[in-house]
Amino acid sequence: MSLVLQMRSERAQLVAQVQALAKIETDGASLSAEQLAQFTQLETQINELTAKIARAETAERLTAASAVPVAESAQGINSPPAHITVRAEPTPPGVAMAQMVRLMVQAGGNQQAAAEMAKTGGYGADVQAALSTVTPGSGGVLVPENFSASVIESLRPKSVVRKMGAVSLPLNNGNLTMPRVLGNTQVTYLGTEEDISVTDMQFGDLKLSAKKAAALVPISNDLLAYAGVNPRIDAQVSNDLAVSMGLSEDLHFIRGPGTGSLPKGLRHWALPGNVAGAPAGATLTIVDLYLGGLMLRLEAANVDLAGCGWLMAPRTIRWLQALRDGNGNKAYPEIDAGMLKGYPYALTTQIPTNLGAGGNESEIYFANFADCYIGEDTSLAIAISTEASYKDAGGNTVSAFQRDQTLIRVISKHDFGPRHSESVSIGTGITWGAGM
Incomplete structure (x- = not known):
């Protein structure tokens, strides 16, 4: 330093x-x-x-x-260079917002004090300007749009739906309507002096509207209390924010029921004919035919498979990875390279493994993610509390005060949907790996 x-x-x-x-x-x-x-x-x-x-x-x-390059000095050129180019290292996505959050916590929520600390602590001009101009909103302090865009960019490697290629589009005044073709014109061959039959293309709409999502992020006060710029600490805070927001998004983009104020996830966008229960038996032949059947449902609907991929719980892919043929060879060796039957896969614990009457079933998704859209409002709001409580992964209530943590609440607005419902197929009742 x-x-x-x-x-x-x-x-x-x-x-x-x-x-x-x-x-x-x-x-x-x-x-x-x-x-x-x-x-x-x-x-x-x-x-x-x-x-x-x-x-x-x-x-x-x-x-x-007055600095002189070594090579020039050795040649007897002692005059200052005409110009000096300084290449600044790019700030990783989300770090500026992490710095903003950390300063707000150190200042006890006092925006003016946080802005002064940014000015005197060596933080970037963008962080200083943000803290000097942010305005309070209904969900907390509104994050500047350039910071919000950076946070959304940092979500791509954290959210499996985004990572698989879902397209992000802005919501105009909280709404977005995209036309989609439901039926194509039909071409017929004609005889002499026969009339051309009139056919019309059938259209529908994918309508996305802003829905509020909130993520709670508990962060250690030991990290937040550090005074001064530290790339490792700011990257850790940024990562905690992105992971929590990414998990919240995946939970709803995959299995959201679409009722009330909730987004409609892939599970409920899929057509009834594209939802297939797992067959009895788990031999390689049965499993391979079943996976192929999920793919065939999209192929039969003329879906472009170039943007397709799989989503599943970790236990499912680990079972498939351990599956062997009659000679003891791996049935799907490409799993080691991140592929399954020629298409990439992503794992997420947001796909449950405790479904069904026996509490041991899961699901597997095959979808054209290039046909899936995330409509996003570019505004984010953050609120900070050292006294609030939250529930951990086990459902236990945790006091941020007792744990010496600060609870960051991040509120974003977005919606999700495939342009064509035929682009999603789902396998249900998956018990593969339940005994692992």
Whole structure:
């Protein structure tokens, strides 16, 4: 870390202490004599550091301006170069929002204090500007659109539906209507002096409307309390946000019932004829015919298979991976390369393995993801609490306060649907691997 960044980090820590003392008076209490003395001492230290930082920055600028490339110096060329090109490393998607969240937590939700900490702590100008201009919304503080777009981009490797190729489109005023062809014109051959029969193409609409989704993200206060810019910490916070939002999306995009305010997932978009129960028996011949049948349903509907892929629970693919033919060879060796019967697959625990009367059934999906659309409102809202509770994966209530965590709530608006319902086939009653 450079001397300037180190001093900025130290100054940010001192500013945080000043904010904590100021908050005592803001809450209606009075500072003790010792606290007043501490406040004055901190103010002096901050002013001294600010002066040192200004001098160090001036020195760095002068050094950069007079720098001479080694090759030129060796040739006797001692004049400064005509120009210096500095290539900044691109900020990973979602990191800027993670920094914004971290500063808001450190400032106790005080937007103005967070903006000042961003200014004095060496954060990017975009983070400073965002904290200076964000406005409160019904679901919390509204995230600037450029940050929201970055977060949505970071979801692609986290959400299996996005990773498999679902197309993201903006919702205009919360709605999006896409026409789709339901039936094609029919071409007939004619005899002499016969009339051409009139046929019409049949159209329908895929209508997407914004539906509110909320993800709760518990993050350790040890991470959030770190003062200053740290790429590893910001990347960790960003990853936690993206993973939680991605799991929330997959839960609804795959199996959402589409009732009330919920999106309609693949499970309920599929036509009845494209939903096939698992056959009795689990020999290689039976399994292979069954998987082929799921693919055949799309082929028979003239679906473009170029964008197709599989979704399934982890136990399903592990069972298929262990399946052997009569010679002891792997039945599907391509699974090791991320493919099944020539098409990519993705695993997600958002496809249950406790369905059916016996509580041991799962599902397997084959779909044309290039025909699936995610309509997105580009606005995100975040809210922060250190006292709220949440339920973990086991359904147990957890107190963020007791765990020394901060609970981040992220609210987004989107909807999901395939342009053609024929583009989805589903295998149900899958018990493969239930005993593993």
